[in-house]
Amino acid sequence: MRIAVPNKGRLHDPSMDLLEHAGLHAVDGADRKLYADTVDPEVTLLFARAADIPEYVSDGAADVGITGLDQVREADPGDVTDLLDLEFGQCRLVLAAPEDGDIESVEDLAGKTVATEFPNIAEQYFADQSVSPDIVEVSGATELTPHVEMADAIIDITSTGTTLKVNRLGIVDEVLASSVHLFAREDVVEDEKVQQIVMALQSVLSADGKRYLMMNAPADKLGEVKDVIPGLGGPTVMDIEGDGNGDGMVAVHAVVDERDVFETINDLKSVGASGILVTEIERLVE
Incomplete structure (x- = not known):
């Protein structure tokens, strides 16, 4: 089973971190290699450009891929x-x-030119909008094309919008x-094996932002303890044995959101x- 993973860029490290937290540690080092074995002898990592990964999976070079949804939609395998x-x-x-231009809606682009690194996504988008601009494929610096009269508008990726603002472009x-x-x-x-990989990765995502609380509580206060624990499906309650000081006490375990921990601990102490x-x-694993 081969998993295609971005070989560099902003997606590489988070992808590797997620796989490692899921138990699929790369062995023998993964730097500057095309392949890397994992601790699971049935799973191998294949490193490729993020944009190429959908094609690798479609062609059978890999069975599973990790990459941006935008790359999958653009490749349209x-x-x-x-x-x-x-x-x-x-x-x-x-x-x-351009912020100072006359393009204010999608309809304003009929007969105009749009530059993008994502021509397939752009074509489908404008087809859905029933608008037919000329689509020009570029390989970089898309945000500059309206300012050198190559295009009237662009379709491009943004995370914070800063690059667009710097180039005096407004989102339509x-x-x-x-x-x-x-x-x-x-x-x-x-x-x-694919289903095992899905479960392993999902278990890491499910644990994100969660904390495990363990405590002792008076058995006669158990109802109040349960009321203040915002847990997943309610807490687990166990008898305390082997300790004379445990009379009338129970052990309570619960999973709570990290953002609730501070208030929950104070409420638990009060009961x-x-x-x-x-x-x-x-x-x-849920």
Whole structure:
């Protein structure tokens, strides 16, 4: 089973970190290599340009891929299935035009020229809008094209909008909201190993922003303790044994959102909980 991973750029390190947290550690070093084995003898990493990964998966060079949704939509391989939003690399593909120009809506681009590195996405977008501009494919510096009279507007990626503002471009419409996704070729989606990979990565995402609370609480206050714990499906309650001091006490474990920890601990103390321990969660299989 081969997983295609971005070989460099802003998507490489977060992809590798996620795989490692999921237990798929690369071995023998992954730097400057085309392939890397993982601790799972059935799983190999293949490093490729983010834009090429959809084609690698479609052609069978890899079974599973990690790359931006924008790259998948642009490649439009047709035989891959989106499995999981990995929730990083967020950006937007937007239609933008000069702030001091006369392009204020998509309809204003009829018969005009639009420059983009994403011609397939642009073509589909304008088809959906029933507008027919000329689409010019460029390989970089898209935001400069309106200022050198190559285009009336652009479709380009933005994360913060800073580059657009610097180049005096205003957003006319959002074309696509993108983030990094896990996807697979259709014929391997139901493969057991693919499903294991999906579960492993999902467990890391599910644990993000969660904390594990452990405490002792008076048994006769258990109802009040449960009322103040914003847990996932309620806390786990266990008897305390082997300690004379444990009479009338129970152990309570719960998963809570990190943002609720401060207030929850104060509320738990007020109803008699003690020995409260908070730990991080690496993976959470729901």
